[in-house]
Amino acid sequence: MNRDMEPRPATPSGTPQREWSRFKFPDSLIGYGIWLSILVFLAYTVEYLDIPLDRLLGMFGRLGTTLADRYYPPDINYIMDADYLEYVIETIQMAYLGALFGLLASIPLGWFGSYNMTPSRLFVYPIARFISMGCRAVHEMIWAILFVTIIGFGMLPGVLALMFFSTGFAAKLFAEEIEAIDMGQVDAMRASGANLFQIMIFGVFPQVRVAFTGIAIYTWDVAFRAATVVGFFGAGGMGWYLKRNILQIETERVAAILLSIIFLVLISEVISAWARARVMTMK
Amino acid sequence: MGDTLASPAPAVKPTVDDVIRSRRQNRYAKGAFFALLLIMVVWSIKVTVIEDTDWARIGSLGKVIEAANRFIGIDFSLFPSLIGPTIETLMIACLGTLLGVFLCIPAAWFGAHNITPYKPVTYPLARLMMTLSRSIHEIVWALFFVAAVGLGALAGVLALAVRSIGFIAKMSAEAIEDIDPGPVEAIRATGGSDFQVVIYGILPQVLPQVLSVIVFEWEINIRRSAILGLVGAGGLGLVFFRQMNTFNYHGVTSVIVAILMLILLGEVFSYFARKTVI
Numbered sequence: 001m002n003r004d005m006e007p008r009p010a011t012p013s014g015t016p017q018r019e020w021s022r023f024k025f026p027d028s029l030i031g032y033g034i035w036l037s038i039l040v041f042l043a044y045t046v047e048y049l050d051i052p053l054d055r056l057l058g059m060f061g062r063l064g065t066t067l068a069d070r071y072y073p074p075d076i077n078y079i080m081d082a083d084y085l086e087y088v089i090e091t092i093q094m095a096y097l098g099a100l101f102g103l104l105a106s107i108p109l110g111w112f113g114s115y116n117m118t119p120s121r122l123f124v125y126p127i128a129r130f131i132s133m134g135c136r137a138v139h140e141m142i143w144a145i146l147f148v149t150i151i152g153f154g155m156l157p158g159v160l161a162l163m164f165f166s167t168g169f170a171a172k173l174f175a176e177e178i179e180a181i182d183m184g185q186v187d188a189m190r191a192s193g194a195n196l197f198q199i200m201i202f203g204v205f206p207q208v209r210v211a212f213t214g215i216a217i218y219t220w221d222v223a224f225r226a227a228t229v230v231g232f233f234g235a236g237g238m239g240w241y242l243k244r245n246i247l248q249i250e251t252e253r254v255a256a257i258l259l260s261i262i263f264l265v266l267i268s269e270v271i272s273a274w275a276r277a278r279v280m281t282m283k
Numbered sequence: 284m285g286d287t288l289a290s291p292a293p294a295v296k297p298t299v300d301d302v303i304r305s306r307r308q309n310r311y312a313k314g315a316f317f318a319l320l321l322i323m324v325v326w327s328i329k330v331t332v333i334e335d336t337d338w339a340r341i342g343s344l345g346k347v348i349e350a351a352n353r354f355i356g357i358d359f360s361l362f363p364s365l366i367g368p369t370i371e372t373l374m375i376a377c378l379g380t381l382l383g384v385f386l387c388i389p390a391a392w393f394g395a396h397n398i399t400p401y402k403p404v405t406y407p408l409a410r411l412m413m414t415l416s417r418s419i420h421e422i423v424w425a426l427f428f429v430a431a432v433g434l435g436a437l438a439g440v441l442a443l444a445v446r447s448i449g450f451i452a453k454m455s456a457e458a459i460e461d462i463d464p465g466p467v468e469a470i471r472a473t474g475g476s477d478f479q480v481v482i483y484g485i486l487p488q489v490l491p492q493v494l495s496v497i498v499f500e501w502e503i504n505i506r507r508s509a510i511l512g513l514v515g516a517g518g519l520g521l522v523f524f525r526q527m528n529t530f531n532y533h534g535v536t537s538v539i540v541a542i543l544m545l546i547l548l549g550e551v552f553s554y555f556a557r558k559t560v561i
Contacts, residue, residue, distance in 0.1 A: 066430060066431065138542070138543070142509075142510060261423070
């Protein structure tokens with residue numbers, strides 16, 4: 001990039017003036033090289049994964065007819081049923097509890113996993129980072145399946161799965177937030193002889209309070225989005241309804257359930273955006 | 284929650300009494316808010332954890348630990364047969380992200396309010412696209428595409444692509460909204476076409492941010508593609524499902540270890556890639 005800033009050596013008279021280009025010869029090939037390698041990779045991947053490209057083209061027609069024939073009039077009465085609404089409320093409760101427990105667990109994890117405030121960089125920091133990474137790396141569906149096999153069907157495994165999911169999600173954000181604080185206040189407190197907890201409560205927490213609240217609201221939103229489908233593998237909530245109707249090929253009901261999921265997620269997103277904006281103005 | 288700062292009286296300075304009164308009101312509002320939260324917690328715990336759980340089936344804590352213990356241990360004999368699905372998972376994630384990037388170009392273009400072509404129509408359209416893509420879980424997208432294109436990796440690729448639009452387009456649109464309008468005006472003033480404005484005025488300004496968002500989304504997509512096999516879209520999820528159904532719990536753990544290793548690799552790569560990009 002800096003090369004075009006260098007002064008160009010004067011061309012001896014007689015040699016033809018070269019046309020200006022941004023990059024000189026070896027560098028000018030890099031761009032083409034990147035595009036070529038992407039193309040080669042694409043071709044190789046399509047070949048390796050055995051992707052039927054002809055199906056891709058026929059997809060839109062088939063999708064259209066399938067949707068119009070089978071899914072089209074969504075069975076709205078089905079999702080207005082009191083039974084179903086009860087499941088919706090249970091889903092909300094599951095997401096709420098899971099996010100709450102996850103947030104409670106992620107506050108110490110965020111503290112221990114922040115490089116500037118961790119009690120011990122050698123032992124506690126890597127362990128906290130590893131735990132939060134492990135929670136985050138395993139998808140919420142896998143958590144749900146594992147907990148369903150361990151404690152059986154119901155909402156408790158859903159709550160636990162969402163708890164692990166939100167722990168991983170929030171702990172990383174909390175740790176990053178703590179790493180971005182102003183260390184002056186922390187140093188001042190440390191100089192006046194405060195212990196670790198006092199530093200945390202009076203030096204760090206007031207600085208990250210607002211950000212934490214925003215993250216907590218966002219975590220709840222994401223947990224709710226996940227909660228609508230963890231039931232798919234037996235962990236309670238609306239996902240279980242979805243699974244059942246898919247297995248019974250009740251496609252019009254499936255369409256209605258999907259619509260209700262989209263609607264609820266949109267509402268939760270609006271609420272969370274509003275609440276976060278509100279919290280930010282209180283700063 | 285608190286309304287003290289919401290409506291400051293511009294001319295009159297609040298007296299001490301005013302401050303104390305508003306603080307007291309504030310405290311009541313806060314107390315009511317937290318009481319509401321607490322009631323919701325108690326109610327949720329009562330409904331979900333106490334009433335809904337079949338405690339008799341779970342039995343004692345020892346039985347739970349025993350059930351969890353079945354998962355401890357790794358089936359090493361499974362690893363050679365995991366290499367293929369792992370590569371497949373990685374490739375589904377890469378292809379899905381690439382396709383998602385192409386799909387999100389119109390969404391980002393329409394969704395940035397400073398360059399959207401016709402604001403009353405295209406802007407809400409793009410916002411709707413982003414929200415739809417983000418609000419539907421990848422499992423549901425995968426089910427949808429399995430119905431449309433059949434079992435196999437293609438359904439997974441399409442599901443990931445559609446699912447990635449939301450995040451990439453939203454972040455890109457925000458980056459485009461934050462650009463410096465100077466270069467854009469300069470190019471327009473020298474007679475550049477709309478296309479040239481985008482290529483030379485906007486793209487160079489947002490490229491680092493967009494690239495880092497893409498790498499981030501790719502990292503998330505690895506995580507997602509590992510479970511798409513659960514609904515028939517190929518990759519490690521399929522192996523996971525098979526091991527689960529044959530009650531080979533040690534095999535399940537091996538699959539999870541493979542997923543973790545793949546994600547760790549992706550995270551390290553994404554860390555360095557984002558560092559070089561920015």
